Amino acid sequence: MKADNLLNRNFVRWMAADEGPESDIVVSSRIRLARNLDLMPFSHLLDQEDGKKCLQEIEKAWKKRDNKDLLEMELLTFNQLTALERQMLVEKHLISPNHAESADSFRGVLANPDGSLVIMINEEDHLRIQCFLPGLQLEECYRRAQKIDDELEENLNFAFDERRGYLTSCPTNVGTGMRASVMLHLPAIVFSGQTNHIFHNIAQLGMTVRGIYGEGTEVVGNFFQLSNQITLGQSEEDIINNLNSITIRVVEQERLIRERLAEEMKYQLEDRVGRAFGILSSARVLNSNEAMALLSDVRLGADMGMLAKIKPYVLNELVVAIRPAHLQKKAGKEMDAFHRDVKRAEVIQERLAQTREQSN
């Protein structure tokens, strides 16, 4: 099974920090296109029979195309996956927490081996075509996602209205059906206490800021997800340009504060990074929030050149590898919170030690 990769390895494409522009601050970019089949009841109304029909139509359209990206994909329906495996896809940010709750045979994903293209099937909409890439690469994400959209459209009749655009289950997505988002690591902005001020301004521009697991999730490890709110009355290009320029402004702000910290609080900053690295390298029990906070400090140090041996992609991987489902998959058994904390410390230590050996 090709998609084994997504379940047995930690690494997925968006973690390849060295490939992406601005990846010292912009962890990853994502484009998501919502599409529905004309006249078919939306996903939340689907019973087994209609659901099966809906999935079959999508599967047929997928198999008919000889496009390389589509050929590489594999269909994983949720009755084939355990709850833990579905949760691992959430932890890798490839599917929404809501989607993972279902074990229905007509819900699932079409995913390629490196996890850069993942189509959620029968989540809130019949199809949600997603492309994930490292760093700030919204245009490239859009190019790839929209290619898939074009290919599938050859054999699927998508619900479209010339005035309302692509019709979606929730009216907040109607129009382009597109959600563009970037995941940002903003420790300096948080440290300077400017978060609320900046995010207030962003909200004024029709964008929203959330925690890393999307809607309704809290902010951990100074990671934020920035995305467009408006999908109607703006073209895809406009939406991407807007998000791009706002992201660049936030990145500039973060860099500016980082520089000032390096000048004015050199020792405090190095101390903080060094301590974080020390704890992560030798702690035996680490809870999730503590680990995320320390990884954020180490990441800041690595991005600012204080920890040259630590590669950013390793940190991207660790942020996912220390989540509960990944820890339990690695241990091969269910674990309570305490045993997960022990395993988490072990996983981090192991990975950091490996990096040091590789670079020596």
Next chain:
Amino acid sequence: MYCEECKQRPATVHFTQVYNGKTVETHLCQQCYAQKGGIIFDVAKQLSLPNLLGSFFVSNYNLQDMKSLSRTGSCPNCGMKLSDISTTGRLGCSECYTVFEKELEPTLRRVHGDSRHVGKVPARGGEKVMVKKKIEGLKYQLQKAIAAEDYEKAAEIRDEIKDTEKKLD
């Protein structure tokens, strides 16, 4: 402000009731409100997106309208009623957008600040749409040319609109 009932705890539940056109405001603490048979709402849930959207739909109608709509107005394709949509914040199928068009218009404006799609058009079956979009664009340019008193250009654009419109037949 203290609770009107026990006059000890701070009033955290505020509501306004209208009886026969008379407005009565009530301010109670949670405990007294619960004793009077009130339901304490889960605030986070109340403010969740579907609920907020749901309230967008119904806010344009008074209760009388709502009742008549929920009785007669259901989508012939999927059976969704307006009342279902206003509780879930979700539509039932692509047809709902046509059936509940009037009700949706203000919601779309409030959410997006606009109600017209200007983005991608599917290639299949989208040719007509492309042509219509082109005409719209030309008409806009025509207005601009007239406003700028560039009549030569305006005449050119007018001819192009006529040519393009032929493609629609």
